[in-house]
Amino acid sequence: MEWMNESAVVCGHYPCMTRNARYLCLTDIYQKILRSNMYDIGGTYIQDVADYWFMFKAELVADMYIIHLFFTNRQECSVNINISCLNRICLFNHNKDNNIALLSPIMKQYKFVKLKELSPHYLTTYSFSKIDVELLKHKNLYIPISFIDEDLNILKSVDKQFLDFSTLLEDPVGADFTIESEDGAKFAVHKLLLITQSDVFRAMLKEDTAESKNNYVKLIDVDKEDLKFLLEFIYSGSFKDLKDISFFNMLILADRFNLQGLKELSEHALEQQLSVENALETLAVADTCNAQNLKSSTFKFIKKHPNTIENCVFDEMGNINLVRELCKSMIA
Numbered sequence: 001m002e003w004m005n006e007s008a009v010v011c012g013h014y015p016c017m018t019r020n021a022r023y024l025c026l027t028d029i030y031q032k033i034l035r036s037n038m039y040d041i042g043g044t045y046i047q048d049v050a051d052y053w054f055m056f057k058a059e060l061v062a063d064m065y066i067i068h069l070f071f072t073n074r075q076e077c078s079v080n081i082n083i084s085c086l087n088r089i090c091l092f093n094h095n096k097d098n099n100i101a102l103l104s105p106i107m108k109q110y111k112f113v114k115l116k117e118l119s120p121h122y123l124t125t126y127s128f129s130k131i132d133v134e135l136l137k138h139k140n141l142y143i144p145i146s147f148i149d150e151d152l153n154i155l156k157s158v159d160k161q162f163l164d165f166s167t168l169l170e171d172p173v174g175a176d177f178t179i180e181s182e183d184g185a186k187f188a189v190h191k192l193l194l195i196t197q198s199d200v201f202r203a204m205l206k207e208d209t210a211e212s213k214n215n216y217v218k219l220i221d222v223d224k225e226d227l228k229f230l231l232e233f234i235y236s237g238s239f240k241d242l243k244d245i246s247f248f249n250m251l252i253l254a255d256r257f258n259l260q261g262l263k264e265l266s267e268h269a270l271e272q273q274l275s276v277e278n279a280l281e282t283l284a285v286a287d288t289c290n291a292q293n294l295k296s297s298t299f300k301f302i303k304k305h306p307n308t309i310e311n312c313v314f315d316e317m318g319n320i321n322l323v324r325e326l327c328k329s330m331i332a
Contacts, residue, residue, distance in 0.1 A: 010042045010054060010145070018044040018051045018147055024083075026056065026067075029101070029141040033058045033065050033133055044147075050074045052147075065133050069123040069143075073115045082107045082146045087126040088202075089135050090192045101139040104196045105165075107146070165193055166236040177205070178216045179231070185224035187231055197234045200257045226253065233262045242269070248285055255289035267294040274301045279308045287322050299329040306330065 010016045011025035021044050026032070032039050041054040057068040073079070085108035089101050103126070112121060128136075168174075168190060175188035191212075194201035204211050211217045219227060226249045232239060239245060247269040254263035270282055271294060279302050286295040302308045309326075 009142070010044055012040075012042045014042065016042070016044050018046055021145060021147060024054055024069075024143040024145050026141040026143070029139060030133065030136040033067065033128070033136065036060060061127075063130065065128045065130070067126045067128075069125070070120055071123055072118060072120050074118065076117050077115055078111075078113045079115070079147060080109050080111050081123065082109045083124055084144045085124070086196075087128060087132070088196060089128070089132055089141075090196055091135060091139075099139055100142055101136055102142045102192065103144065105144045105193075106196065107144060165190075166232065168193070169231055169235045176215060179227065180216070180218040181222055181224045181227040182218075182220050183224050185227065187227065189231060193235060198257045198259055222253065226250070230257070230262075233259065233265075237261060245269075247273070248281070251285060251289050251291060251294075255291070263289070263291065267291050270294055271297045274298060276305050276308050279305070283326065284322065299326065302326065303330050 006014065007016060008020050008022040009025045010021050010023065011027065024041050026039075026041060036057075036059045038055060038057045041056060043053040044051045051074055053072045053074070055070050055072075057070070059066045059068075069083070071081075084103040084105065086104035086106055088104045090104070091099065091101055108124075110123060115121065169187075172188040172190070175190055177189050177191045177194065178186050179189055180186045191201075191205050195205055203209075204217065206212060222230070225244070226246065229239065229245050229250060230253050233250075247266045250262060251266035251270065253259075254266055267286075270286075274282060274297070279298055283295065283298045283302070285291075286298055
């Protein structure tokens with residue numbers, strides 16, 4: 001698979017170009033994390049010139065196993081480093097002989113300005129429970145990373161595409177789970193990506209659940225098109241084409257699967273689509289999904305266009321508390 005290309009992995013003295021670096025590889029992590037010490041990870045290069053060198057410190061604090069990441073720059077520079085910001089461990093069976101452990105692809109950016117040559121710098125810390133550590137037996141731990149060089153203003157990585165796994169949805173190599181829509185469309189997907197993006201999927205796919213054991217779930221109330229768009233967002237964080245998307249349905253699914261990015265996008269899209277004809281329906285959905293920004297915008301729209309309540313939908317609203325809120329907002 002592309003994202004496991006050896007040339008994109010920082011490991012030992014293997015020649016990984018800074019602009020291509022996508023993962024730090026902590027080899028034999030189980031043995032190292034049990035022994036408090038400082039360990040080398042590896043370095044990146046520009047052509048044949050050393051650029052950055054990474055290391056980590058392992059220590060045990062109370063019942064938590066801690067990894068502190070550090071790096072050294074080989075030349076004066078300013079740099080932004082994007083690196084995984086969650087300590088969720090996901091296992092991915094790359095092949096029979098090489099199981100890997102991967103931290104979440106959700107990343108945070110750290111900015112370093114005017115670094116002196118050969119100066120060491122603290123980057124970030126991860127903490128793991130004893131249960132987490134047991135998952136790391138016989139594994140190498142891969143930590144997503146990318147670089148932005150402030151001096152050159154060049155993204156030294158795969159830019160926006162770094163977290164775009166849409167090609168794995170189109171060509172699901174290594175898929176280990178199937179999701180079926182209410183109308184029978186089946187999508188081969190990857191548990192790893194589902195659980196790193198959604199706590200709901202993470203709970204669904206715990207080892208002792210029926211879904212996890214069967215590697216299958218049917219969403220009896222989600223049709224093919226909505227499921228396709230939902231998975232597109234999970235895999236890429238965006239949509240290629242917005243024109244055929246029902247953002248009412250996307251907002252409901254975002255709330256259901258706790259996808260904050262999709263929820264914010266859906267709220268924004270529905271705000272742009274507000275009209276006298278759909279404002280009451282939008283208000284009801286916003287209230288159900290606890291979409292407060294959209295709810296507030298819809299209240300303001302209805303106050304500005306009071307003829308909205310002449311819509312027959314108003315007579316069918318069964319949520320007395322919401323009707324009361326609407327009336328208060330109109331006279332405020």
